[in-house]
Amino acid sequence: MNKPLRVVHYLNQFFAGLGGEAANDTPLEVKDGPVGPGRALQQALEKEGTVVATIFAGDDYFVSNQEACIKQVGEHLRSVKPDLLFAGPAFDAGRYGLACALVCKTAWEMGIPAVTGMHPENAGLSAYKQHVIAVATGESPTAMVANLKSMARLGLKLARKEPLGPADKEGYLPTGLRRLHVREKIGAERAVDMVLARALGKPFASEIPASHYDSVEAPPPLKDLTGTAVALITSAGIVPRGNPHQQSSAVPRRVLIYDVSGLDRLTVDAWESVHSGFKGFIYNTVNPNYALPLPAVREAERQKLIKGIYSRVFTVVGGGCPVTDAKRMGVQIAQELKREGVRAAILCST
Numbered sequence: 001m002n003k004p005l006r007v008v009h010y011l012n013q014f015f016a017g018l019g020g021e022a023a024n025d026t027p028l029e030v031k032d033g034p035v036g037p038g039r040a041l042q043q044a045l046e047k048e049g050t051v052v053a054t055i056f057a058g059d060d061y062f063v064s065n066q067e068a069c070i071k072q073v074g075e076h077l078r079s080v081k082p083d084l085l086f087a088g089p090a091f092d093a094g095r096y097g098l099a100c101a102l103v104c105k106t107a108w109e110m111g112i113p114a115v116t117g118m119h120p121e122n123a124g125l126s127a128y129k130q131h132v133i134a135v136a137t138g139e140s141p142t143a144m145v146a147n148l149k150s151m152a153r154l155g156l157k158l159a160r161k162e163p164l165g166p167a168d169k170e171g172y173l174p175t176g177l178r179r180l181h182v183r184e185k186i187g188a189e190r191a192v193d194m195v196l197a198r199a200l201g202k203p204f205a206s207e208i209p210a211s212h213y214d215s216v217e218a219p220p221p222l223k224d225l226t227g228t229a230v231a232l233i234t235s236a237g238i239v240p241r242g243n244p245h246q247q248s249s250a251v252p253r254r255v256l257i258y259d260v261s262g263l264d265r266l267t268v269d270a271w272e273s274v275h276s277g278f279k280g281f282i283y284n285t286v287n288p289n290y291a292l293p294l295p296a297v298r299e300a301e302r303q304k305l306i307k308g309i310y311s312r313v314f315t316v317v318g319g320g321c322p323v324t325d326a327k328r329m330g331v332q333i334a335q336e337l338k339r340e341g342v343r344a345a346i347l348c349s350t
Contacts, residue, residue: 004045004047004048004049004050005045005048005049005050005082005083005156005159006049006050006052006080006081006082006083006084007041007045007049007050007051007052007082007083007084007085007086007155008051008052008054008055008076008077008080008082008084008085008086009034009035009037009038009041009051009053009054009055009085009086009087010054010055010056010073010085010086010087010088010099010100010103011035011036011037011038011054011055011056011088012056012057012058012059012062012090012093012095012096012099013026013056013057013058013059014059015035015036015037015056016035016036016054016056017035017036018056018058023058024058024059024060024061025058025060025061026056026057026058026061027057027058027061028055028056028057028061028062028069028072028073029055029056029057030053030054030055030056030076030080031053031054031056032052032053032054033051033052033053033054034051034054035054035056037089037144037148038051038054040144040145040148041086041148041151041152044145044148044149044151044152044153045152045156048156049083049084049152049155049156049159052080052082053076053080053082055073055076055103057069057099059093059095059096059099060095062095062098062099062102063095063098063099066102069099069102070102070103070106073102073103073106073107074106074110077106077107077110077112078110082112083112083113083159084112084113084114084115084155084158084159085103085104085107085112085113085114085115086114086115086116086148086151086152086155087099087100087101087103087104087114087115087116088100088116088117088118089116089117089118089135089137089141089144089147089148089151090116090117090118090119090122090124090137091117091118091119091122091137091139091140091141092118092119092121092122092138092139092140092324093122094122094123094124094253094322094325096124097118097119097122097123097124097125098123098124098127098128099124100116100118100124100132101116101118101124101125101127101128101131101132102124102128103116104116104128104131104132104133105128105131105132108131113158113159114132114133114155115133115134115135115151115155115158115172116132116133116134116135116151117134117135117136117137117147117148117150117151118132118134118135118136118137118173119136119137119138119139119324120136120173121322121323121324121325122322122324123253123321123322123325125173126322129173129174129175130175132175133154133158133164133172133175134172134173135147135150135151135154135171135172135173136171136172136173139324150171153171154170154171154172168205190207194206213323222343222344225305225306225307225344226304226305226306226307227307228306228307228342228343228344229306229307229308229309229310229342229344230297230300230306230307230308230309230310230342230344230345230346231309231310231312231313231314231337231342231344231346232260232292232293232294232297232309232310232313232314232345232346232348233313233314233315233316233333233345233346233347233348234291234292234313234314234315234316234347234348234349235275235316235317235318235321235347235348235349236273236275236277236279236280236283236291236292236315236317236318236348236349237249237273237274237275237280237315237316237317237318238266238271238272238273238283238288238291238292238313238315239256239258239271239272239273239274239315240258240270240271240272241269241270241272242272243272243274247274247315247317248274248317249274249275249276249317249319253316253317253321253322253325253328253329254316254329255314255315255316255329255332255333256315256316257312257313257314257315258312258313258315259311259312260294260309260311260312260313261311263294264294264295264298265289265294265295265298266287266288266289266292266294267288268284268285268286268287268288271288272284272288273288273291274317275291275317275318276317276319277319279291291348292313292315292348293346293348294309294313297309297346306344310337310340310342310345312336314333316329318349333345
């Protein structure tokens with residue numbers, strides 16, 4: 001009888017049972033055997049694998065010390081000598097997702113098959129999807145056991161060196177890598193078949209996946225702005241020069257808020273953009289007001305076209321931002337504006 005596969009599991013501080021945000025700076029550690037969700041993973045593996053060790057770290061600690069953590073993960077894997085690694089699942093948690101992706105990438109580079117689980121919009125997946133085999137999860141851990149079972153099935157298949165089929169057939173998220181294979185019909189014939197099926201109301205599956213976004217109904221326009229303050233929101237990642245609050249162009253996505261009371265314009269000496277887009281060069285060397293048009297709105301204020309500018313500006317980084325992160329940050333901004341009675345805002349994009 002074959003020996004059970006040696007399995008290592010990666011978790012963040014919360015699922016390792018150490019706490020939430022207060023334990024975010026927990027250094028990377030290792031414990032023998034399964035921890036927390038690792039017990040459900042062990043059940044999913046049945047007799048085919050044994051969780052021999054659990055690696056865990058705080059989300060902030062891992063993201064802030066990526067190189068050191070990756071090095072430590074590699075050292076632990078060389079010491080434990082696993083046949084298979086699982087990370088998470090991370091669901092919609094961006095920092096956790098990034099850590100899981102990097103742990104999986106490290107394992108693959110060492111020749112160890114690795115599987116994780118993430119929401120399709122997780123920032124960790126968008127950054128490293130070509131290096132990650134990930135089961136699709138929801139935004140929250142409500143289906144944790146089912147997700148772990150799917151991860152275990154894929155992981156065991158990889159460990160047995162069985163080839164994986166297409167993502168939609170095997171149940172993992174697309175990696176963006178394409179493999180050539182022969183189809184029974186040419187593309188034109190398949191397209192006609194789909195059109196006919198759609199016209200006749202028959203089921204069909206498109207070969208080009210499309211993202212579906214919520215439809216947000218616009219509120220009625222304000223006919224007169226002279227009685228309301230206007231807020232400024234920028235997705236260009238405008239921050240004070242030197243980025244003192246460590247805004248990130250990847251993860252974690254955060255809303256930073258700065259007081260511009262009495263400030264008529266931004267200068268390149270005092271402000272910069274941490275956005276990853278090509279226009280950042282212009283903002284940082286020519287004029288940051290292109291991304292946060294303070295002078296133009298101050299002029300509207302002087303002409304009494306608006307009551308005034310809301311004293312706090314909101315700055316986020318929009319480049320490659322997952323929809324779920326955008327929703328979370330949008331809610332945060334909207335709650336403050338509603339609480340303060342601000343009825344209008346200008347969203348300045350890149």
